[in-house]
Amino acid sequence: MKLIVGLGNPGPKYVRNRHNIGCLAADAIARAHAAASFRAKFQGEVAEVRFATGKALILKPETFMNFSGDSVRAALDFHKLTPGDVIVLHDELDLAPGRVRVKTGGGHAGHNGLRSIIGHIGPDFTRVRLGIGHPGDKALVSNHVLSDFTKAEAEWLEPLLTAIAQNAPDLAAGDIAHFASVVGQASTAPDGPVAPPLPLSATNAPPDAEDGRTPLQKLIDRFR
16 A cells, blocks of 8 residues: 655645645545545544555645654554655645656755655655745745745646646556656646746756756756
């Protein structure tokens, strides 16, 4: 069995926040595969789905982002799973909006949800990194991630969530390459920064026209 974790903050005020894109993806998977209703367990909400490739448990921690590891650890221990059975869906500042990357292992890159999970189960789990873009200034990051997706962003967000849900069985089965390829093609997000650009520097050089990453973002992704 796989444990699919959608990261975010609990409560209605956070539902459509960019920081909650992991939870939105988890909800989309549950809807697409006729999961049983979410129920309270493991300091979060859980629902079971059955893919043709096997069973999966969807978990949305209710601990707030900084303590996501408490919920993941509880579910892992109860079901006697290993970190290799865990798939975490989360927002990623270092990817252009709508871009998707999948990787196993690595650090937390300042993401408090990942930091907490790594602290509880180690780094050897799969991460589905869902790009929300960087506002261009570190001081604006908190407001950016804790603000709702705009109406314009919904035009790429909804097709992306649908593609993630439809291809979740491949992800659970370990066919990461196919999942990443198909979901990546589904994104209709425009390339480029999500806020007015700062003066050019090594940290905010123009994004590559093909994949929306700056040279620095490409370097960061290379070593994650």
